Amino acid sequence: MSTASWATLAMLLPSEVRAPLTTDNDDDHSGLVVVITSFYIVLTLSSLAARLFSSHRKRVIQKDDYVFAALVILAFAQASVVLAQVHYGWGRRIELIPARDRDRMFKIGYAADITSILALSSSKLVTCTFYEGLFYQMQRRFIRSILIVTIIWTVMSILLLAIRCDSRPWTDISSSQCSSLFPRWQAITAIDVVTEVSLLVYSALAVSQVKVPLQKKLLVLLALGCRIVYVPPN
Structure with a gap:
């Protein structure tokens, strides 16, 4: 249903019935x-x-728990800035967003790009430290290499997204405004x-x-491999 249709419907509804807070149509996603x-x-x-339950059962705090705490903070920060961006018009056709809200929406979106990298990076760091502690006798050079690549990727990604083509980088949100922005996202996503x-x-x-029955190996691998669901959205 289009925005105009919602406006017409709102006029026909009783006064105690309010229009939805958000919609999903051709003009507004x-x-x-x-x-x-x-x-x-x-x-x-x-x-x-799940992490709190695990820590309670073990009655010990490990180093990856601290990284996980930072991840949770960043995850909620990321969600907050996205919802704030929606509040100021993100998802709607640019013509439908009041001019006074556009600049604020772009600035919040700029912050959302940076926090998304930080949250995703923290997720990888938590996984690396967890794996290193879980399989401390196995392939340590491999997991530490992933850890180092993740740190380098984080710094590189933040710089690529923070420094754009204009002195007002939050306004550079498309290839027409910054031709190198899309290739940057491609490089970030590939790594x-x-x-x-x-x-x-x-x-x-x-x-x-690990010397355990095959069935248990498959269950553990399935649990640890759940992160692969991050790949399709990327």
Whole structure:
């Protein structure tokens, strides 16, 4: 349903019935952004609950728990800036966004790009430190190489996204405004996918060396390989 249709429908509805906060139509996809972000928050809360339960059972705090705490903070920061961006018009046709809100929306979107890299990087760092502690006798050079690549990728990505083609970098959001922006995202995404696949390969190699029944190996590999779902969205 178009924005005009919603406006017409709102006029016909009783006064106590309000229009939806967000919609998903040809002119406005903010509702879809909110749904995806909400699902992201649910996943973060689920991971937090699982980690708290695990730490309570072990009664010990490991070094990857501190990195995970930073990840949770960054994840909620990322979700917050995305929802704030939606509030100021992100997802709607540019013609439908009031001029007074556009600059603020672009600035928040610029922050969202940076926090997304930080959150994703923290997720990789948590996984690397967790794997290093879990399989401390196996392939340590491999996992540490992934860790180093992740750190380099994080710094590189932040610089590529922070320094754009204009003195007002938050306004550079398309190839027409900054021709090198899309290739930058391609490079960032390519290395991101390589690191995710490397983490999956490492977990498979490590699990294959553990002396447990095949069925348990497959269950552990399935649990550790859940991160691969990050690859298709990338």
